[in-house]
Amino acid sequence: xxxxxxxxxxxxxxxxxxxxxxxxxxxxxxxxxxxxxxxxxxxxxxxxxxxxxxxxxxxxxxxxxxxxxxxxxxxxxxxxxxxxxxxxxxxxxxxxxxxxxxxxxxxxxxxx
Amino acid sequence: xxxxxxxxxxxxxxxxxxxxxxxxxxxxxxxxxxxxxxxxxxxxxxxxxxxxxxxxxxxxxxxxxxxxxxxxxxxxxxxxxxxxxxxxxxxxxxxxxxxxxxxxxxxxxxxxxxx
Numbered sequence: 001x002x003x004x005x006x007x008x009x010x011x012x013x014x015x016x017x018x019x020x021x022x023x024x025x026x027x028x029x030x031x032x033x034x035x036x037x038x039x040x041x042x043x044x045x046x047x048x049x050x051x052x053x054x055x056x057x058x059x060x061x062x063x064x065x066x067x068x069x070x071x072x073x074x075x076x077x078x079x080x081x082x083x084x085x086x087x088x089x090x091x092x093x094x095x096x097x098x099x100x101x102x103x104x105x106x107x108x109x110x111x112x
Numbered sequence: 113x114x115x116x117x118x119x120x121x122x123x124x125x126x127x128x129x130x131x132x133x134x135x136x137x138x139x140x141x142x143x144x145x146x147x148x149x150x151x152x153x154x155x156x157x158x159x160x161x162x163x164x165x166x167x168x169x170x171x172x173x174x175x176x177x178x179x180x181x182x183x184x185x186x187x188x189x190x191x192x193x194x195x196x197x198x199x200x201x202x203x204x205x206x207x208x209x210x211x212x213x214x215x216x217x218x219x220x221x222x223x224x225x226x227x
Contacts, residue, residue: 004154041221041223042221043116043202043218043219043220044202044204044218045218046217049215089155100155100157101154102155104152104153105154
């Protein structure tokens with residue numbers, strides 16, 4: 001059974017500092033990995049999707065890496081801003097099927 | 113309306129009440145999903161529908177009853193709930209299910225409180 005873990009559970013940084021969020025998964029037989037953002041009490045917004053054959057994906061200040069063999073992904077957010085404060089979730093899709101397995105999330109606070 | 117919408121956004125109900133959550137997707141997708149997000153627990157998949165047929169039921173108690181009358185609408189009927197069922201219920205849709213990946217698009221959720 002796939003398990004996804006995100007450490008730390010919460011993170012507080014001053015504005016301008018780079019953010020590093022970690023995600024690990026136990027079964028490397030994945031189709032892809034996604035990073036989502038969730039604002040308090042709201043739904044999920046997809047940030048980046050990395051296919052299992054890719055090593056990284058970039059979008060603006062966001063960069064996500066994937067090391068499938070070691071079961072790890074890292075989301076980097078450069079030059080953090082207070083508007084980046086949210087919970088960040090990673091989720092993996094298995095090699096067969098479309099069932100997402102989510103991590104518990106990392107709650108980020110960027111202080112002005 | 114665009115994307116995935118959910119109503120109501122907030123719901124408070126007693127344990128003896130019967131209520132329904134509604135989800136509508138305006139993306140022309142064939143698959144829809146219900147997820148539960150409790151405090152301090154990862155998002156859990158509850159049900160998956162593909163072309164109005166339930167393709168997955170993730171060991172959800174019978175007090176939760178899904179209904180998918182067409183590919184654009186998904187309901188979650190609630191009855192005799194317990195306080196521990198209080199959570200954010202998220203709906204999602206994707207082009208389809210199956211072996212090829214289809215990105216899931218999420219609605220804003222319904223915050224349910226059971227008193």
